[in-house]
Amino acid sequence: MQQQAFPSMQGQIAPMGAAVANAETIGRGPVKVALLLPLSGDPSMVAAGQAMANGARLAMSYIESNPKIADNISLSLRDTGTGADGAARQAQAAVAEGASLVLGPVMGDQVGPASMITRSANLPMIAFSSNGAAAGPGVYLLSVLPEVEVRRALSYAKAQGKRRVAGLFPATNLGSVHKAAFEQGVFELGLTAGPSLSFSSDGELTAAMQRLAQEKGVDALYLPDRQSAGRVAAALGATGVKPGLILGSSQWTGANELFGIPSLSGAVFPAVDDVGLRAITPEYVARFGTQPLPLATIAYTAVILVNNSRLSLSVPKFDRAVLTSQSGFTGRDGVFRFLADGRSQYALVIKRIGGGSASVVDGAKL
16 A cells, blocks of 8 residues: 655654643644644543643644645644533634634544534544544544454454454443454454453453353454453463463553463554654653653644645645545554545554563554
8 A cells, every 4th residue: 555654753842832721822834723632621531632732732843843844734722621512612613713624522422512513614523532433424533443453453363373253341332342343353354253242240250251161162362451351361360261362452552560461471462553652752751741642643643644735735625535545644653544434544563462561573554
């Protein structure tokens, strides 16, 4: 696949201003783009929002410092909070100020209300939710979707000769999304479906282990949930169930608490290639005084993408045909592309756990 490469992303970083509750302008280009992020409310989401705001600042500073790149956009940074209606209010404000595109929001339950505003104003939205159901006409998702990562994991398992795959999922909304994606992926890749089990308690987990112990021919087990993976690993050890290759999800990225568990040694999981994150880390630390969260690179990529002259200066601006080009783009996290239905595909690596860490064993692939 031929990609439209981003330029080299090294450059001088301009001083950072403080994020504000209503709006703050970052950059000096003529095309207005709103950036909707959670900068107040739930602390974990605020941390993600601040990291993404910082990533956007680094990208804009790079654009401004590079004489080969035109300053096409300016960002209006807007705080959505973490309430369901915060993004809708800020999307309405973005429309009122003449924005040509909206980046964000992050939270899945905010995308729907905000996209109603942008669709009515005929503005495209590039949101950061990992819920594929939020995508649609004019709403693109720049994120790693469960269906993409589970397919990458299953494809790797198939390439290793695995044929019958079981899945174990927490009985949560996200667990249900991964379960559906797993079952679809098994079917599409021509694998044989083993048990696809959910649990909400230790008792149900024990029952799931007993079911797996009775199964013959299961040679791979998909365990996407980071929070429950340690409990599942302990249950596997206690019951003596040996499912063959254990497959995790991108939630396992940086999950140091899992990497030292003996029963997870040799497990693999899909992940965004962290080359881009490592590349921006020195600048990020020097400027902001903290280590960047992985979401910083997604925001960085989004800003460089929408500043692209083929998008920001097209007629109409941010033309759908260019956004959904089959050739895709190359950002800080590697190759990605938008599909016609608004969902995205990311090229993901496969990492293997061993020796208390995780290392790449298969390069980035779509």
